[in-house]
Structures are given as C-alpha cells and as structure tokens.
Amino acid sequence: MTTDPDCIFCKIIAGEAPAAVVARDEAAIAFMDVNPITPGHLLVVPCDHHVSFGTIPGAILSHMMLTAQWLAAALQASPIRTEGINLWLADGAAAGQEVWHAHLHVIPRWSGDGLRISALRGARPGGDELEQHAATIRAAAAD
C-alpha cells in the first residue's frame, strides 16, 4: 500500500486519525467530509496515496465511481435531504484541491441549499474554434 505519513487522508485510512466512515474495502474508503457543504457530504478516497486524479489506476478509479453511485443511492434512500447529487473532483490547486490525496466528493443537493457553482462564460465560440480544440486534444491524447 502506498502511503504518505504527512497526509491526513492516509492517517484516516491507517486508523491514526478519526473519521466517520461509511464504507471501506481494499481499494477505497468513504467517510463524511469534516466540513460539509450540505449534510451528508461524503468523500470517496482511494486507499493508496495518489496526489492526482491522473495517477489513480483505472480499476481503482472505476471502483471509486461505482462506490459514489452506490452511496448516492444510499443518500437518496436515507432521510438526509437529497433531491439531487453533485460529484466533484478538484485536481490541482487551480481547480480548488486542498487535500493532496485525490478524492471524489459526493454532495447531496436540494433546491435552495445555497451552493453556487458560477462561471463567467463568454460568447459561444464558432464551430472552427471548437473543431480546432477537438483536433488539438485528439493530437495530445495518449493512445
């Protein structure tokens, strides 16, 4: 198991720091966010220490996503107010990552819950620009 002694999520996984754990297995753990955006806010975390989304092995990433789906259903079946769900993954400081052990947020949502995700979108780019970006990304994509 890959671990970082200075990482708070590794400490939780090792049982060296407290957390309200909902589920865990060999690959991933799910626990309550200590400072929830809405009640029921969960984090799904790989047991191995991966800083970034990009280095999580595919099988573990798939397992994290299936765990998030399963927990979303549990939230919806529970008395915790859940009219919708947002999944959120912050990869990198510019994206808002604050804990450097990759994790997937599962956030119960309801109309009027106060969470705002705002964006300053400009005008729609022309089709040429979209095609150019698609070609640039295709060229950069690893096989």
Ligand code: 5GP
């Ligand atoms: P990020 O911005 O990195 O995606 O989010 C980190 C999340 O981890 C935040 O929502 C924060 O409240 C949560 N968090 C930070 N430290 C702890 C901790 O020690 N225990 C738990 N349960 N959650 C934490």
Ligand code: ZN
């Ligand atoms: Zn860690």
